Structure formats: C-alpha cells, structure tokens
Amino acid sequence: xxxxxxxxxxxxxxxxxxxxxxxxxxxxxxxxxxxxxxxxxxxxxxxxxxxxxxxxxxxxxxxxxxxxxxxxxxxxxxxxxxxxxxxxxxxxxxxxxxxxxxxxxxxxxxxxxxxxxxxxxxxxxxxxxxxxxxxxxxxxxxxxxxxxxxxxxxxxxxxxxxxxxxxxxxxxxxxxxxxxxxxxxxxxxxxxxxxxxx
Amino acid sequence: xxxxxxxxxxxxxxxxxxxxxxxxxxxxxxxxxxxxxxxxxxxxxxxxxxxxxxxxxxxxxxxxxxxxxxxxxxxxxxxxxxxxxxxxxxxxxxxxxxxxxxxxxxxxxxxxxxxxxxxxxxxxxxxxxxxxxxxxxxxxxxxxxxxxxxxxxxxxxxxxxxxxxxxxxxxxxxxxxxxxxxxxxxxxxxxxxxxxxx
DNA sequence: CGTCAACCGTAATCATCATTACGGATACAG
DNA sequence: CTGTATCCGTAATGATGATTACGGTTGACG
Numbered sequence: 327x328x329x330x331x332x333x334x335x336x337x338x339x340x341x342x343x344x345x346x347x348x349x350x351x352x353x354x355x356x357x358x359x360x361x362x363x364x365x366x367x368x369x370x371x372x373x374x375x376x377x378x379x380x381x382x383x384x385x386x387x388x389x390x391x392x393x394x395x396x397x398x399x400x401x402x403x404x405x406x407x408x409x410x411x412x413x414x415x416x417x418x419x420x421x422x423x424x425x426x427x428x429x430x431x432x433x434x435x436x437x438x439x440x441x442x443x444x445x446x447x448x449x450x451x452x453x454x455x456x457x458x459x460x461x462x463x464x465x466x467x468x469x470x471x472x473x474x475x476x477x478x479x480x481x482x483x484x485x486x487x488x489x490x491x492x493x494x495x496x497x498x499x500x501x502x503x504x505x506x507x508x509x510x511x512x513x514x515x516x517x518x519x520x521x522x523x524x
Numbered sequence: 525x526x527x528x529x530x531x532x533x534x535x536x537x538x539x540x541x542x543x544x545x546x547x548x549x550x551x552x553x554x555x556x557x558x559x560x561x562x563x564x565x566x567x568x569x570x571x572x573x574x575x576x577x578x579x580x581x582x583x584x585x586x587x588x589x590x591x592x593x594x595x596x597x598x599x600x601x602x603x604x605x606x607x608x609x610x611x612x613x614x615x616x617x618x619x620x621x622x623x624x625x626x627x628x629x630x631x632x633x634x635x636x637x638x639x640x641x642x643x644x645x646x647x648x649x650x651x652x653x654x655x656x657x658x659x660x661x662x663x664x665x666x667x668x669x670x671x672x673x674x675x676x677x678x679x680x681x682x683x684x685x686x687x688x689x690x691x692x693x694x695x696x697x698x699x700x701x702x703x704x705x706x707x708x709x710x711x712x713x714x715x716x717x718x719x720x721x722x
Numbered sequence: 723c724g725t726c727a728a729c730c731g732t733a734a735t736c737a738t739c740a741t742t743a744c745g746g747a748t749a750c751a752g
Numbered sequence: 753c754t755g756t757a758t759c760c761g762t763a764a765t766g767a768t769g770a771t772t773a774c775g776g777t778t779g780a781c782g
Contacts, residue, residue: 335729350636351634351635351636352551352634353550353551353634353636354636356768356769356770357769357770357771358768358769358770359769361730361731365730365731366729366730367729367730367731367732368730368731368732368770368771368772369728369729369730369731369772369773369774370728370729370730372770372771372772373728373729377770377771378769378770378771431633431691431694431695432633432634434695434696435549435629435630435633435634435694435695436549436550436551436630436633436634437549438548438549438551438552440696443694443695443696443697444696444697446695446697447692447695447696447697451688451692451697481687482716484687484688485683485684485687485688486683486684488687488688489679489682489683489686489687489688490649490682490683490686490687490688490690490691492688492691493629493688493690493691493694494645494649496629496633496691496694497629497632497633497640497641497644497645498632498638498641498642498645499641499642499644499645499649518680518720521719521720522716522719522720533759554738554739554740555739555740555741556738556739556740557739559760559761563760563761564759564760565759565760565761565762566740566741566742566760566761566762567742567743567744567758567759567760568758568759568760570740570741570742571758571759575740575741576739576740576741
C-alpha cells in the first residue's frame with residue numbers, strides 16, 4: 327500500500343506542476359503554488375525532489391521514458407518499415423508538440439543553468455534518434471531507401487517531419503496540432519523522404 | 525549631437541542586455557544588472573523603455589529590422605533565383621541561430637505573457653516568409669520549380685533549411701554554427717528543394 | 723492502545739528583483 | 753553666467769518566491 331499511495335501522490339504533484347507550468351510558465355510556477363494545488367506540503371516536495379530543479383528534472387525524465395516506451399512499442403510491431411514510419415511520425419509529432427513537451431521545453435529555455443536543456447536533449451533527441459536510425463536502416467535493407475550516413479538520413483527525416491514547429495510552439499505562436507494534422511504531416515514527411523532517398 | 529549620443533547610449537544599454545541575456549538567461553537578467561553593466565541608471569532605463577518587457581520588446585523589434593534589411597538586400601541583388609536562394613539560406617541560418625536571436629527566443633519562451641513570442645513570430649517568420657515566397661515564385665516563373673501553394677513550398681524550404689536547429693540552440697544543446705556549416709546546410713536545402721519541387 | 727515516522731498547513735527566513743525616489747553632476751539653452 | 757532638463761549613483765519600497773522550521777494529524781504497526 328505504501329509504495330502505491332506514494333506513487334499516486336507523486337503523480338498528483340507532477341500533474342499539478344504541469345498544470346501550473348502550462349498555464350504560467352516556468353518563472354510563474356512556484357514550489358508553493360505546486361504544493362497548494364497538489365494539496366501537499368512544501369516539506370514533502372523538498373524531501374522528495376530536493377529542490378525546484380530536481381522536481382523538473384523528474385518531470386523530464388518521466389516524460390522521456392513515456393515517449394521512448396510509446397515509440398518502442400511502434401517499432402516492436404515489426405511491420406514493413408514504411409508502415410512503421412507512417413505510425414511513428416504522427417505519434418512523435420503528437421508527443422513533441424503536445425502541451426507537456428512544450429512546457430518542459432519552455433522550462434529548459436528559462437533554466438539559466440542549462441541542465442534541463444541538456445537532459446531534454448539527452449533523453450529526447452538522443453534517445454529518439456537511434457530508433458529512427460533503426461527504422462531507416464531496416465528500410466535500406468528492404469531496398470526502399472538509399473543512403474550512406476544513417477544519422478544524416480534520420481536528421482533529414484526529422485527536419486521534414488518536425489521542422490520548426492517545436493520552436494513555434496514554445497514561443498506560443500502555434501496551437502497544439504490536431505491528430506489529423508499530425509497524420510498529414512507525417513505522411514508528407516514520408517513521401518518527401520522517399521522522393522529524396524528512394 | 526543629442527540624438528547621436530542618445531543612440532549610442534541605447535546601443536550600449538542594448539548590448540549590455542544581450543550580454544546578460546546570453547550569459548544568464550531571461551530570468552537571470554535583471555534591470556539593475558543591465559544598468560550596472562551599461563553604466564546607466566535605473567531611472568534612465570525605465571524612462572526610456574517603460575518596463576522590463578518594453579526593453580526586450582525594443583530588442584526584438586530592432587533585431588527583426590536588421591534581419592529584414594539584410595535579407596532584402598540579398599533579394600535586391602536581382603540574381604537568378606537559384607543564386608538568391610544560395611545567398612539567402614546561409615544568411616538566414618546565421619541570423620536565426622546566432623546568439624542574439626537565440627537569446628531573444630529564450631526570453632520569449634520564458635515570458636509568461638506570450639507577448640514577446642508574438643512579436644518574434646510577427647517580426648520574424650511572418651516577415652521572412654513573404655521574402656521566401658517571393659524568391660520561390662520567381663524560381664517558378666523561371667520554370668526552375670513547380671508548385672501550387674507558394675506558402676507550402678516556402679514552409680518546406682524552411683524545414684529543410686532550419687529544421688529543428690533553433691529549438692536545439694534555444695535549449696542549449698547546439699553550439700553556434702560556423703559559417704561553413706551554414707553554407708553547407710543552405711546548399712543542401714536548395715539541392716533537396718529542387719529535387720522535391722524541380 | 724501506544725509509538726513513530728511521514729505528511730499536512732502554516733509561518734518564518736533570506737534573497738532577489740522590479741519599480742520608484744532622491745540628491746548631486748553635467749550640459750546645453752538663453 | 754544661470755536655469756532647466758537629463759542622467760548618474762545609490763538607496764528605498766514592496767512583492768514574490770525558494771528554502772527551512774515547527775506543531776499538529778494520521779495511519780501503519782507492534
């Protein structure tokens with residue numbers, strides 16, 4: 327029972343943190359505000375997370391784990407690699423452009439130490455790229471794509487798929503995309519990629 | 525003499541603001557810090573810019589004007605449109621990924637009101653896109669490119685050129701690119717664009 | 723039932739700013 | 753030369769918020 331309720335509690339606290347972060351930004355999100363919203367005490371927050379940065383570090387790590395799990399599930403489905411790309415792209419877009427990821431990116435941009443940014447990059451791009459590379463290499467093995475540098479090919483795919491949407495979201499000039507929009511964009515990215523490397 | 529020295533003074537103040545912003549981020553940049561570094565007084569800052577946001581608003585607007593001016597100069601050179609793209613791309617990259625623009629984007633990300641973000645978008649993408657569209661339409665007129673939606677074509681070009689580099693810079697995981705890197709990336713973007721729309 | 727650790731609500735520290743105020747210096751105008 | 757506007761350096765003022773401290777509750781466990 328103990329672990330269970332504690333995990334619930336953490337969940338509530340992190341929900342509260344996201345809620346404030348999405349609503350007021352990093353600077354506007356105070357530890358006391360999080361505690362109040364989560365009906366937790368300051369002491370608990372500090373005892374669990376150490377300090378403010380520790381709390382956000384926890385958010386980033388948990389979010390990255392969820393992203394990775396979802397993408398790996400897509401990969402595990404063992405479809406033809408073109409289908410995998412069609413499934414992966416929209417999902418990745420929804421994740422990267424969703425309120426959560428955007429809030430975390432804002433926090434990273436505001437964090438003077440740069441630690442959050444490093445974490446996001448490491449647990450974000452750096453853990454997603456290998457998965458993309460894996461799909462692309464499979465596509466190459468199926469003779470669907472032709473390229474030498476798998477990393478460059480993955481970069482090209484990400485450019486076509488994501489482009490500058492993340493920065494526009496972070497700056498507040500792009501709304502959350504609909505699922506249909508992500509599907510469309512994902513399909514276009516695949517089409518273009520095959521045109522370029524097919 | 526009056527206007528002259530005042531412009532100089534503003535320049536120094538804005539330099540100081542950039543220096544702090546680039547070094548400590550938006551949250552870590554205080555009005556008092558700017559005043560101290562620029563050897564100006566608080567009173568002057570407030571009398572000239574109104575408030576903190578006003579100062580950053582001024583930075584954004586001035587920066588946007590410079591970007592626009594440089595790009596329009598490239599356009600005015602009246603070369604074949606493919607050459608124009610080759611000149612425009614690297615320049616745009618240097619501007620979008622330079623320390624200044626990145627610092628401003630960080631400020632916008634940290635700004636809870638979203639006003640800075642709106643300004644950056646308006647004076648940034650919204651004023652650059654028309655120029656890109658113009659070049660691409662010229663290229664279409666020369667029968668170099670084929671497309672229906674000029675806006676979509678410009679978006680594709682920007683995706684290929686800029687990709688997710690801006691967000692990575694803002695988060696602190698990408699260093700300032702060298703001029704050579706910008707040249708290379710600009711050339712690759714043009715190659716890909718012609719492959720896709722040629 | 724009693725003990726104890728963990729948690730809650732609340733308040734106390736301690737710093738850091740944004741913003742405002744003030745007295746002296748400087749410069750340019752008349 | 754004197755007045756006036758502007759700027760400088762420096763010091764309030766007032767809020768906010770991270771971090772720490774503390775007495776009271778509560779629920780698990782013996």
